[in-house]
Amino acid sequence: MTKLPPRTRKVRILATLGPASDSPDMIRALFVAGADAFRINMSHGAHEDHAARIAAIRALEKEFGRPTTILGDLQGPKLRVGTFERGLAVLETGAAFVLDNDPAPGDASRVNLPHPEIYAALVPETRLLLDDGKLVLRVKKVADDRIDTVVEVGGALSNRKGVNVPDVVVPVPALTEKDRRDLSFAVEQGCDWIALSFVQRPEDLAEARKLMGGYGALMAKIEKPAAVQRLEEIIELADGVMVARGDLGVELPPQAVPPLQKQIVATARRMGRPVVVATQMLESMIKAPTPTRAEVSDVATAVYDGADAIMLSAETAAGDWPVEAVTMMDSIAHSVERDPGYFGRLHYTETKPDPTTADALAEGAGSIVSVVGASAITCFTSSGSTVRRVARERPMTPILALTPRADTARKLGLTWGVHAVRTKDIGTFEEMVGKARRMALRHDMVDKGGKIVVLAGVPFGTPGSTNVLHVAAIRGDELRGRDEG
Numbered sequence: 248m249t250k251l252p253p254r255t256r257k258v259r260i261l262a263t264l265g266p267a268s269d270s271p272d273m274i275r276a277l278f279v280a281g282a283d284a285f286r287i288n289m290s291h292g293a294h295e296d297h298a299a300r301i302a303a304i305r306a307l308e309k310e311f312g313r314p315t316t317i318l319g320d321l322q323g324p325k326l327r328v329g330t331f332e333r334g335l336a337v338l339e340t341g342a343a344f345v346l347d348n349d350p351a352p353g354d355a356s357r358v359n360l361p362h363p364e365i366y367a368a369l370v371p372e373t374r375l376l377l378d379d380g381k382l383v384l385r386v387k388k389v390a391d392d393r394i395d396t397v398v399e400v401g402g403a404l405s406n407r408k409g410v411n412v413p414d415v416v417v418p419v420p421a422l423t424e425k426d427r428r429d430l431s432f433a434v435e436q437g438c439d440w441i442a443l444s445f446v447q448r449p450e451d452l453a454e455a456r457k458l459m460g461g462y463g464a465l466m467a468k469i470e471k472p473a474a475v476q477r478l479e480e481i482i483e484l485a486d487g488v489m490v491a492r493g494d495l496g497v498e499l500p501p502q503a504v505p506p507l508q509k510q511i512v513a514t515a516r517r518m519g520r521p522v523v524v525a526t527q528m529l530e531s532m533i534k535a536p537t538p539t540r541a542e543v544s545d546v547a548t549a550v551y552d553g554a555d556a557i558m559l560s561a562e563t564a565a566g567d568w569p570v571e572a573v574t575m576m577d578s579i580a581h582s583v584e585r586d587p588g589y590f591g592r593l594h595y596t597e598t599k600p601d602p603t604t605a606d607a608l609a610e611g612a613g614s615i616v617s618v619v620g621a622s623a624i625t626c627f628t629s630s631g632s633t634v635r636r637v638a639r640e641r642p643m644t645p646i647l648a649l650t651p652r653a654d655t656a657r658k659l660g661l662t663w664g665v666h667a668v669r670t671k672d673i674g675t676f677e678e679m680v681g682k683a684r685r686m687a688l689r690h691d692m693v694d695k696g697g698k699i700v701v702l703a704g705v706p707f708g709t710p711g712s713t714n715v716l717h718v719a720a721i722r723g724d725e726l727r728g729r730d731e732g
Contacts, residue, residue: 248312251279253645253690256580257664258549259283259556261318261523262573264300265291265564271303276570277563278307281577284316284556284660287438288564289429301436314653314667316440316660318466319433321426321455323444324419326410328377329359335405338382338398346375346384346394360410366391368415376411377404380497413498416473421451422458430455434462439657442466442489447473449480456484464658466523469511470494478514487661488515489558493526505548512552513596519639521661524549525558529575533566543579550583553593553641555663593641600636605704605713609636612700612716616644619700619718623647623692625683627673627703630710631655631662637702638663647692647699649682666690673707680717684725695723 262282268274274285285304287297301317308315332352338344339355346360353359360366366389369375375384375396382404384396421443422430433441443455446467456465467474467481470491474481482488490511496504508524515522528546529538549557557580562572583589600606612624625647626633634648641663648667650656656667668686673679683701687693699719704712 249310251311251313253666253692254281254283255645256281256577257584257641257645258554258580259661259663260573260576260580261286261525261556261558261661262569263288263320263558263560263562263564265561267565267567268563268569269296269300271306273569274300274303275307275310277573278311278315280570280573282563282573284318284440286318286320286442286558286560287433288320288560289426289433290320290322294429294432297432298436301438305437314656314660314669316657317436317438318440318442318661319429319436319438320442320468321422321429321433321444323421323426323468324423326362326365326412326417326419327407328404328410329353329361330406331358331404335403337403338401340398340401342398342401344384344396344398346396348392358404360394362410362419363391364417364419365410365412366394368412368417369394370415373412373414374399376413376497378402378408380411411494411498413472416447419445420454421445421447422454427458430458434459438463439654440464440466440487440661442468444468444491445471446481447471449477449484452481452484462654466521470498472498475507475511478511479518482515482518482520485520486658487521487523487555489523489525490554491525496526508549509552512549512554516553516596516639516641517598519598519635521555521635521663523556523558523661524552524554526560528557528559529562529572532562532568532572532575536568536571538575543575546576546579547583550580551589551592553596553663555638556661590641590643598639598641605633606636608702608713608716609633610640612637612702613640613642615700615716615718616642619698621698621700621718622694623687624700624702625649625687625692627679627683627701627707628655631659632710633702633704633713634659634665634667635662636713638665644700645692647687647690649686666692673703675707676705676715679703679707679715680719681725683717684719684721688721688723688726693721695721697721 263286336355345357383400388395464486466487467485468491563569651672659667701717
């Protein structure tokens with residue numbers, strides 16, 4: 248087994264796999280460079296390609312003796328215009344333009360829009376954004392088979408370009424038939440997280456949750472303005488959230504996205520859900536070996552805000568410098584976390600504990616660490632809930648999660664500050680203290696003479712029963728004569 252020390256970085260790195268990173272050697276190189284979790288983008292590629300990537304990720308688990316985390320990202324519905332007689336048409340600013348249900352090829356005056364749901368949702372003076380927002384139409388009149396608009400921002404529009412409807416909730420299910428097939432595949436392959444696109448309402452999560460059948464964790468992608476209006480309800484029903492800034496930036500003014508990102512991150516942190524900041528973080532590294540200074544600041548901002556994970560998309564999926572992109576993101580995160588003001592800024596977001604024993608102990612663990620000078624917080628957990636509560640408080644020390652369940656250990660790969668280890672369950676208090684000491688030493692979390700804070704629930708192995716907090720001193724001889732924890 249290859250020895251790889253635990254990450255000293257608290258924020259996690261999520262790397263997207265694709266044509267530039269689908270070989271086992273490249274996936275291994277990304278992992279060694281700092282990728283904590285891998286995203287499988289279901290929008291591209293065949294199931295057999297994804298299965299090979301998933302197998303390569305799981306092989307790392309055996310090589311390094313460390314849980315690996317996989318997120319399957321569903322495509323979601325894609326709203327598109329039809330085709331044009333000449334492959335494209337130029338829409339003039341100020342001109343009238345019609346979208347209708349006639350499948351005939353379009354021209355500069357009209358085009359087919361094969362989505363009756365949009366006709367039903369639109370009202371006069373709402374906007375339609377075409378081709379990632381490059382063209383803007385203002386709706387003037389709506390009928391069952393026709394939408395009359397005026398072109399506010401013109402330009403060339405080609406076949407099957409995307410349509411965004413930012414001002415209303417479109418009654419389109421978040422899951423398409425393709426998504427259902429992809430979700431079934433992801434569950435069969437053992438993906439630890441499922442990311443759901445096109446979330447507009449809390450109800451959109453229900454079908455995905457049902458199809459998952461209790462397996463894996465569900466991540467809601469916040470990419471629609473409608474989702475922001477019901478943000479807390481959506482986060483309450485999800486296991487985690489993703490700030491999908493690319494789509495948000497199409498449907499909202501660019502200057503609206505940074506404060507919204509901070510709002511989503513802060514809300515998810517208060518509610519104790521992992522939050523991923525995604526899209527265009529080191530975009531220039533798709534083609535260049537170094538990022539722009541603005542991109543470095545962008546990544547740093549997400550780390551300062553306390554995001555659980557930061558994501559690379561095309562940088563690792565299709566870029567020329569995938570390993571360098573992960574290395575750069577790792578370096579930026581380390582630099583921020585070494586800033587003496589980092590933890591102070593992290594706690595600008597107030598995370599009030601719920602009136603439960605588990606929350607009280609999770610909050611207390613962070614305070615005790617600083618008072619007694621402990622080196623780590625060790626949590627025994629079955630479901631992962633104890634660990635997530637502790638991570639919500641953003642303590643100064645690493646969090647060592649000990650669990651008998653492989654699925655729990657893998658899901659924790661997107662949680663701030665957590666090093667998860669799968670280990671045998673415990674049965675007594677003495678066994679708890681002994682194992683906590685040994686595992687903290689074995690995983691380089693503490694030195695001889697140091698202290699750790701231990702959290703667990705009695706009776707042991709009962710989910711949601713955290714009620715024990717213990718401070719343990721490390722003698723240094725705990726591993727003598729022992730081959731495993």
